[in-house]
Amino acid sequence: MKHRTANRSGIVIRRRVLPSGDIIVTLLTPQGKLKAIARGGVRGPLASRLNLFHHVGVQTYQTPQNDLATLKQAVLEGALPSLAEPERHAFAHLLAEFADALFQEGEFSQQAFELFAGALRGVAHQPDPEWVALVMSHKLLGLAGIVPQTARCARCSAPDPAHPDPLGGQMLCAACASLPAYPPESLDFLLGAVRRTVRASMDAPVPPEQRPALWRTLERFVTVQVGGVHSWRQLVPSAAVV
Ligand SMILES: [Zn+2]
Numbered sequence: 001m002k003h004r005t006a007n008r009s010g011i012v013i014r015r016r017v018l019p020s021g022d023i024i025v026t027l028l029t030p031q032g033k034l035k036a037i038a039r040g041g042v043r044g045p046l047a048s049r050l051n052l053f054h055h056v057g058v059q060t061y062q063t064p065q066n067d068l069a070t071l072k073q074a075v076l077e078g079a080l081p082s083l084a085e086p087e088r089h090a091f092a093h094l095l096a097e098f099a100d101a102l103f104q105e106g107e108f109s110q111q112a113f114e115l116f117a118g119a120l121r122g123v124a125h126q127p128d129p130e131w132v133a134l135v136m137s138h139k140l141l142g143l144a145g146i147v148p149q150t151a152r153c154a155r156c157s158a159p160d161p162a163h164p165d166p167l168g169g170q171m172l173c174a175a176c177a178s179l180p181a182y183p184p185e186s187l188d189f190l191l192g193a194v195r196r197t198v199r200a201s202m203d204a205p206v207p208p209e210q211r212p213a214l215w216r217t218l219e220r221f222v223t224v225q226v227g228g229v230h231s232w233r234q235l236v237p238s239a240a241v242v
Contacts, residue, residue, distance in 0.1 A: 006069075008034055009057045009077060011117060012050055013096040017042050025050050025071065026100060027058065030113040033105045036060045036071040049074040053083050053092055053120060080124035091123045091133035098137055101226050102144040112143055118198070128205060134214055135193065135201040142194035146225050148217075150191050162187055164213060169221025186210045190217070 010029030023041035027034045038046045055078035060069040083092045119136035123129045153161040154170035163177030185206045
């Protein structure tokens, strides 16, 4: 039986310590998502290198008997210390859970990696990490090809809907809606978020008081379309979850 060794470089998006002291990590890499186990890792030098959001170079090997690759070495290639600040940490965590849910293991996506790495840098350094997280969540959705329908009412297909869809996270027309229309800034963001450049969206932030409704919409949409993101749901700013 042959062992397969591989060298990869990626960002830790999930980290779980087992009672045995093994650490299971998920990395987002330019070659896709990679899940591996660092055996006994919590007692060794690997523990601090495999922290959440660290960019690490790793060596893994895989035997035919195990579906989980074993992580032999990890070298720290980059870290964003400001992500330890509580508010930034929450949004970085949210984006990591989101990327984990959207992208599959082994699915090649250089673009997903670059977008996610850029999102983490933005959350680490920008003065408004919440806005970075909202913008980048929509860009990640767009890249995954999961895009809310905004041209037509999700219920009756009437054109140019402008009201929230509290069940599906899409958009409803005035006749189908039970909630008031989105304010112009929110509507403009929702109509353009996927197509527009990150820079353009970053330059036109939606006022903070309108954001809980945007989070609620995103949470609904992701729950319905992607599923399996319960931990992500808990990370959405609590004001947005009713
Ligand atoms: Zn309608």
